[in-house]
Amino acid sequence: MEDLGLLIIRLVIGLTFVGHGAQKLFGWFGGTGVSKTGEWLESIGIKPGGKIWAICAGIFELVGGLLFTTGVLTWLGSSLIVIIMIDAIITVHGRNGFWLTNGGYEYNLVLIAITVGVALTGPGRYSLFYQPF
Known part of the structure; x- marks a missing residue:
């Protein structure tokens, strides 16, 4: 049951990040794509090069999500997700306090804890890189 639980966590969290990355990079799933995401990043003070940062964020989310989902180099996938969540806390949510109801970093911290815990x-066992200890 533990392996099934880890699979469920990896699928939900990992595929969510794949989706977020695809929103930023390709405009899929109702996303804004690189140009609009870059413009938004610049509007919140991430200048210059909002498009470059949008591409970096999209790649981190997409690749991190794929690695986390498949269980291949889970530690690396988790690390990429953690970096994105720390960035979200620093640039957007941290100033709003802890609670999500105020736009805070509560959810970001939960995602960090989950991905680090799985890493x-x-x-x-239900991964592409199962290696019993």
């Missing part, structure tokens, strides 16, 4: 535990 430390291992991806489980």
Whole structure:
């Protein structure tokens, strides 16, 4: 059951990040694509090069999500997700306090804890990179 639980966590969190990356990079799933995401990043003070940062964020989310989902190099996928979440806390949510109801970083911190916990535990048997200890 532990392996099934890890699979569920990896699928939900990982595929969500794949989707977020695809929104930023390709405008899929109702996303804004690189240009509009870059404009938004510049509007919140990330200058110059909002488009470059949008591409970086999209790649981190897409690749991090794929690695986390598949259980291949789970530690690396988790690290990419953690970097994006720390960036979101620093640039957007941190100034709003902890609680999500105020636009705070509560959810970002939960995602960090989940991905780090799975990386430390291992991806489980139902992964493309199962390696029993």
